[in-house]
Amino acid sequence: MKTQRSANVVSGCFLAVLGVLVLIASSQIRGGMEERLPPRTLPYAVGATILVGGLMLAIKSLRPVKEEVALKWPDRNAIVRIAILLMMLAVYLLLVTPIGFATASALYVAFSIWFLKRSAIWTAIIIGVVTGVLSHFVFYELLGLSLPMGTIFFD
Amino acid sequence: MEFSWDYLMQGFAVALTWQNLFWALFGSLIGTLVGVLPGIGPSSGIAILLPLTTFLPPTSAIIMMAAIYYGAMYGGSTTAIVVNIPGEASSVPTAMDGYEMAKQGNAGPALAIAAISSFVAGTLSLVGLTVFAPLCANFALAFGPPEYFALMLMGLSLVISLSGRALLKGLISMALGLLAALIGQNPLTGAARLTFGSVDLMAGVNFISVIVGVFAISEVMLNIEAEASAISLAGIKNLMPSWADMKACIGAMLRSTGVGFFLGLLPGCAPSVTTFVAYDLEKRVAKDPSRFGKGAIEGVAAPEGANNATSTAGFVPLFSFGLPTAPSMAVLLGGLMMYGLQPGPMLFKSNPQFVWAVIASMYIGNVMLLVLNLPLVGIWARIAIIPFPILGPIIVFCSVLGTYSIRFIMFDVWVMLVFGLVGYFMRKLGFPIAPLVLASVLAQMLETSLQQSLLISQGSPLIFFTRPIALAFMVLSAISIVWGIWAQAKRKDGVIVEETDE
Amino acid sequence: MGKSVKLLLATVVLSMFFLQGLACAQEKPFPTRQVNYVVCFDPGGQSDRGARIYQPHLEKVLGQKVIVDYKVGGGGALGWRELARSKPDGYTFAGFNIPHIILQPLQQEVGYKTEQIVPVMIFQRTPLGLAVLNTSPIKTLQDFIEFAKKNPGSVTVGGSGSFSGYHMATLRLEKLIGAKLTYVPFTGSAPQMTSFLGGHVTAVFGASDDLTIHRDKLRVIGFAMDERFPGFPDAPTLKEQGIDMAEAVDRGVAVPPGTPEPVIRKLESALIQVAKMPEIQAEMTRQGFIPMAMGHDECKAYVQKMTAIYKDLAAGIKK
Secondary structure (H helix, E strand, O other): OOEHHHHHHHHHHHHHHHHHHHHHHHHOOOOOOOOOOOOOHHHHHHHHHHHHHHHHHHHHHHOOOOOOOEOOOOOHHHHHHHHHHHHHHHHHHHHHHHHOHHHHHHHHHHHHHHHHOOOOHHHHHHHHHHHHHHHHHHHHHHOOOOOOOOHHHOO | OOOOHHHHHHHHHHHOOHHHHHHHHHHHHHHHHHHHOOOOOHHHHHHHHHHHHHOOOHHHHHHHHHHHHHHHHHHHHHHHHHHOOOOOHHHHHHHHHHHHHHHOOOHHHHHHHHHHHHHHHHHHHHHHHHHHHHHHHHHHHOOOHHHHHHHHHHHHHHHHHHOOOOHHHHHHHHHHHHHHHHOEEOOOOOOEEOOOOOOHHHHOOOHHHHHHHHHHHHHHHHHHHOOOOOOOOOOOOOOOOOHHHHHHHHHHHHHHHHHHHHHHOOOOOOHHHHHHHHHHHHHHHOOOHHHOOOOOOHHHHHHHHHHHHHHHHOHHHHHHHOOOOOHHHHHHHHHHHHOOOOOOHHHHHHOHHHHHHHHHHHHHHHHHHHHHHHHHHHHHHHHHHOOHHHHHHHHHHHHHHHHHHHHOOHHHHHHHHHHHHHHHHHHHOOOOOHHHHHHHHHHHHHHHHHHHHHHHOOOOOOHHHHOHHHHHHHHHHHHHHHHHHHHHHHHOOOOOOOOOOO | OOHHHHHHHHHHHHHHHHHHOOOOOOOOOOOOOOEEEEEOOOOOOHHHHHHHHHHHHHHHHHOOOEEEEEOOOHHHHHHHHHHHHOOOOOOEEEEEEEOHHHHHHHHOOOOOOHHHOEEEEEEEEEEEEEEEEOOOOOOOHHHHHHHHHHOOOOOEEEEEOOOOHHHHHHHHHHHHHOOOOEEEEEOOHHHHHHHHHOOOOOEEEEEHHHHHHOOOOEEEEEEOOOOOOOOOOOOOEOHHHOOOOOOEEEEEEEEOOOOOHHHHHHHHHHHHHHHOOHHHHHHHHHOOOEEEEEOHHHHHHHHHHHHHHHHHHHHHHOO
């Protein structure tokens, strides 16, 4: 996966597998009511395109080229950073329903700003609270809109 | 709907009252804001503000909602240009050249030309709306399922030119976009497909989630990886475009107005589709197409003109038949009906002062937006200098809010997260993203119109070649495909073309 | 936990608690706090408009804030699945549609069963009518039948969605007149009516509100109702022309299964009180609907009756 060429081979193979999976999944779609265009047709075509495209990409890239193009992948630290940020996002989404949109957003914004820049803890708190308070006022108080209120507050 | 100066002047008289001016300005500001904020689009913006209809008089409310819609078309270009995250689905092509310009220090001229092009196209389309609405309305009716299918096919053939040199990867990207759109219920029969028995997946993949994911979330990931302190470090060289830039763009503005306006009359041709068509057209007519994707200023003017022309044209079928052409229009229609205003031929007879006031307010709103946006160019261009540790989390928050408030289900937000990962890997591996976005937008209509056409023709594909409009689009897409493949083949001079081009 | 984490958590959570945590439930008869009216279709759609016409009046009658909440997806199925799983305390109720809640579970697994949608009341009926363009050579139902018999399969009837009321209506009509028709589904009533006005389908089964909007462009050759539709007094029903069928979309309000009887009765009486208001009735009529005020028990029986009818029809098309 270091060079564009090897990455193409790997992603081509991955796509081919995906294509096969799509074809299998498409074969299980139940046909309905004597349709002119059966519901399976387009999924089959898409699966086949992904399979053939992936194979072509992999095979084409097997041949060596004169100049290998190097791909830039994140180093270990960067992978950890991205992973933590994605985890925080996932936790945020999981918290929206139980603790409410406004509170979850406030927490997420505060924590991720703090995570990205440790020295800015007060900035993080202020922006986080402002985000939460603004969403609370604009969406619940002003517009009476239906973002999750948080079940733990109301049961 | 007959055009008359009297009605238009009466419309201006209503639109120029302090109250209506205020709501037009308010709508323009909110529109610019939802346009600028990535993830939050005009349809969620209007839907969120729908409760205001309970206390506003109808004319003011609709003036405000319309202003949100076309205002978002102005604002959408901002983040596309400055930080490579399209503010709206309709600004995806803008990012292709706009961000390149910003990297070269020309964010200012790009933003300014986007505003000017939006204004020119918006105003010209308004003239079209004012004077030719009756003729235009019938144009929309000439399109039945076969015409739509041919049009969608032509849209899909743009993938070739959007892929640049990486044609194979572009095709794969397109297939992935179609795949995403196929998950869920078949739009016509309601039967579940590729859901693996999961009822959650039956809701399907909303294309807004796809767009926000592959652009906003993956851009944030890339910046976290690079430990960026700000998204763009390029300085700001100048703020206003030069005369040469302006001259280069006049053609693009006029062409994109034409394309955006006529396609915009058709239900289903939302700005997210017509901008691609306009961008592609500019690339085709350019003397040196290779400049595109590397910071061509016409590449910014064309999509920004087209999305404004389309948003204005959408009011023709809305007012004359009550037919919404885009999701935002559907919400606006709902707003009209909440007041008991029934759009359709009767609206012009029963409430002419209302219709003409809204149309007049759109002229005023466009001027307001130009005045708002041009001096703000300097401020918008500085978004890129906001420290990333602050900007990144706010972008994510807006993306979550925006994807959630389309259908109000958390599933859409998770889909956005997944497509953030997909977008990240596609960018790393050199797959073009635009074909994925285009395919996910077109897929549903492509399939439904094909199925409807075959039902009407009792299974004969000849229906696409015996109707003149359909035939014309079929020929256009055939030319487009053959030309693209030929151009691709020509480049292969013995060596394998390295597919690194984005 | 580090000091900074605690600091962040404490300040943010405390300030948000201050905002949100003030509301607490007390022991009083239902309803003691705001209620949520879930709309299972897009904001601005027919169901949403119905809900919003009711909202302010319902707030007055119930004495509590009514929040319109959206859960959109799967042609309504997503919202109804949520409803079936919601806490049965009456604070969450949803708009429901017949035949959707009957046909969807018949078609496939959608995460809810018809019995789990407990109807409280039905407030409007939208009958379907068979219509052609007013420029069409087909003048009457008789013309239509003759034309269909001469050109089997090439007569196209547009509707909204498959396995929907529109689809069922076409199938029933096909059976009753004994000629082959081609049903062309569209993704909603807006594309359905556009295609129809453009002359791309021979006829449509249109919802009465859509027919009302476009009334000067079309001719209704038969309403699928037992009596004539008040908005089109000159248009005959299918029944009076010997085709005995009625087909409509009914909209109402439903609660989750297991909701206590007193709560259902309270909601029912509040909704019926609103439904009987003259301005509500006038507004519904003007938009092309038939206002109704069908109570809880009547609704339950009606759903059962319709389920039996659709079961037979669905078995016919689901091979």
